[in-house]
Amino acid sequence: MTVEKISSLQNPRVKQLVKLRDRRPRDEAGVFLIEGFREIRRALEKRVPLRELYYAPEWFLGENEPALIAQAEAAGAQLFELTKSAFAKVAYRERPDGLLAVAPQWKRTLQDLDKIVAGSGGPGRPGSTTPATTSAVGAGAPDLQRAPFILVVEAIEKPGNLGTILRSADAAGCDAVIVCDPVTDIFNPNVVRASTGVLFSVPLVVAESAPVLAWLRAQGVRTIATTPAAEKLYTDADLRGPLAIVMGSEQYGLSEFWLKNCDLPVRIPMAGQADSLNVAMATIITLFEAVRQRAW
Amino acid sequence: MTVEKISSLQNPRVKQLVKLRDRRPRDEAGVFLIEGFREIRRALEKRVPLRELYYAPEWFLGENEPALIAQAEAAGAQLFELTKSAFAKVAYRERPDGLLAVAPQWKRTLQDLDKIVAGSGGPGRPGSTTPATTSAVGAGAPDLQRAPFILVVEAIEKPGNLGTILRSADAAGCDAVIVCDPVTDIFNPNVVRASTGVLFSVPLVVAESAPVLAWLRAQGVRTIATTPAAEKLYTDADLRGPLAIVMGSEQYGLSEFWLKNCDLPVRIPMAGQADSLNVAMATIITLFEAVRQRAW
Known part of the structure; x- marks a missing residue:
């Protein structure tokens, strides 16, 4: 391995890694950060093309880090070994485990999902073993013999x-x-x-609500939106067939646009405090x- | 209002509030901390007898704080006004809102729940308007015309x-x-x-697993435990009637004790990564x- 060593907190790479926590520098550079053993291992499994891997042995928690580093290098990542203090500066976790990678962002459009709703083959998911290319990270279209099942979330605020x-x-x-209408950068x-x-x-697409609705309609996908104002219980709705479940934001719920245009609003019954269900909990219940x- | 003012970070009350973040001092003093406007308002609504209320106007986020403080005083809380820096020291939140209360801990036993499974009246829940006494905070036994519905969690680690x-x-x-067998202090x-x-x-009871099982059996409550090893899907199990849903810990899942002694193990189907469902998500799906x- 040819590894550059970094000990100075003033090193330009160290400064750049700190900047990448913020969206603008991230978007300008077209990259993002992946910190932690588990996350980096998953990125490699899914063939995310890591550009750089920064590591600091003094922070390692286990014994499998060298193998992961070798795997990243074999996959094309440039390696950098950091001192304990330099890594402490670039880590964004409270308890770093000495591993931080930089990977290119990708972008997927509604058209990239066409294959999903058309059920027109392509590598299957989950359990696909087909290598994804750089531009198609995680984009393997499911080989669907069944109706598409899509989750739409609107303007979620908290990462x-x-x-x-x-x-x-x-x-x-x-x-x-x-x-839809993202507030949080994915x-x-x-x-x-x-x-x-x-x-x-x-497969994850970021888009405006209007084209999303138009696309879903063109594909014949029904939209079921959850809102406390609905009459029908979510358990009384037919959730089979081509389906998109639509969830609103934490603070404002669903926008007028989705409330007006969805095929069916449904509600989740609530026994306790009004805010006992947050959007993540409501989503998993409905899914x-x-x-x-x-x-069936 | 008679309000003691605190500006010194060396004030014994300031030091004690910091200590109360840890379990041992909390248990020795028999009290716990409630930080934040929403939480303190809810505590007052539920007649939790606040002993002390610490506040720092420089941290307030809205205009309703004085009314809440007055309400706490009327309910018997001793008031302390802190400077900005003193409050920053006692706050455990990253973004404090200038309100921190101290309340007595309470303890409830399985026997306190007898009324629930017996359905023998008492103030209803939710929506009870009957004032609870100090010793019965949150203990209002539901006025059940229906079968009891209980959640049992084992050794949950993360607060x-x-x-x-x-x-x-x-x-x-x-x-x-x-x-059961708590790892985290409630x-x-x-x-x-x-x-x-x-x-x-x-109503929340902390107890060892063996007496919990014995109590549930004595009351005729069926126990359904979720585990990935089960054959039956949770949706194929009959979850009506007197029911306790039993969930294991984050890291180890259910113990042998519950796996062996529950009436029926069930599993949640998983499509994606093995760890995509954490214990909180699995719990809400099953509930x-x-x-x-x-x-029905």
């Missing part, structure tokens, strides 16, 4: 919630997640962390009711 | 998860939550915060399937 929602969509077997370090790497596998019905 | 689980139990209308400040005050309303079935 932790967006990450948790991605995990839920993954667990429920959603074919894609569409983030490449925010806390989305990466909270998603536990699902960001690298679930798994759909899973139940769709297994 | 944030325990708080989220309490919210879920509240939203699902559970009659009680039983924490009065940990992060449980208080993550529960958004549900800690003050849902709301029970809500669906029990509404």
Whole structure:
């Protein structure tokens, strides 16, 4: 291995890594940060093309780090070894484990999802073993013999919630997640962390609400939106067939646009405090009711 | 109002508040911390007898703080006004809002829940307007015409998860939550915060697993435990009637004790990464399937 060593806190790379916590420098550079053993391992599994890998042995927690570093290098990542203090500066976690990678951002459009709703083949998900190319990280279109199952979230504010929602969509077997009118950058370090790497596998599109609705309608996908104002319970709605579940933001719920244009508003019954269900909890409840019905 | 003013970071009360973040001093003093406007308002609503209220106007975010302070004083709390820097020291939140209360801990036993499973009246929940006494904070036994619905969690490690689980139990209308073999103190400040005050309303008992099982059996409550190893899907199990849903810990899942002794193990189907569902997510999925079935 040819490894550059970094000890100075003034090193330009150290300064740049700190900057990449913020969106503008991230977008300007077209990259994002992946911190932590588990997340980097998942990124490698999903063939995310890591450009750089920064590591600091003094922070390692286990014994598998050298193998992971070798794997990253074999996949083309440039390596940098940092001193303990230099790594402490670049880490954004409270308890760093000595591993931080930089990878290129990607962008996927609604048209990239066409194959999903058309069920027109392509590498399967989950469990696909087909290598993804750089431009198609996590974009493998499911080889669907079944109706598409999509999650649409609107203007989610907290990165932790967006990450948790991605995990839920993954667990429920959603074919894609569409983030409308984003407030949170999907490449925010806390989305990466909270998603536990699902960001690298679930096909994810960021788009405005109007074209998303138009696209869903063109594909014949029904839209079911959850709102406390609905009459119908989510368990009384038919959640089979081509389906998009639409969730609003933490603070404002669904926008007028989705309330007016969705095919069916539904509500989740609430027994306790008005705010006992946050958006991540409401999402997983609705997704798994759909899973139940769709297994029939 | 007679208000003691505190500006010194060396003030013994300031030092004690910092200590109360840790369990041992908390248990020795028999009190716990409630930080934040929303949480303190909920504590007052649920008649938690606040002993002390510390506030720092320089941190206030809105205009309703004086009314809340007056309400706390009227309810018997001793008031202390802190300077900005003194409050920064006692606050455990990253972004304090200038309000921190101290309240006595309470303890509830399995026997306190007898009324719940017996359905023998008492103030109703939710929406009870009957004042609770000091010793009965949140203990109002539901006026059940229906079968008891209980959540049992085993050895949950993360305070944030325990708080989220309490919210879920509240939203699902559970009659009680039983924490077995606790690793996390229910009065940990992060449980208080993550529960958004549900800690003050849902009847909560901490006990060892063996007596919990014996008590549930004596009351004729069926135990359904979730584990990835189960054959039966949670949606195929009958979740009506007297029911306890049992959830294991984050890291180890359910113990042998519950796996062996529960009436029925069930599993949640998983489409994605093995760890996409954490214990809080698995709990809310199972609880709301029970809500669906029990509404029949």
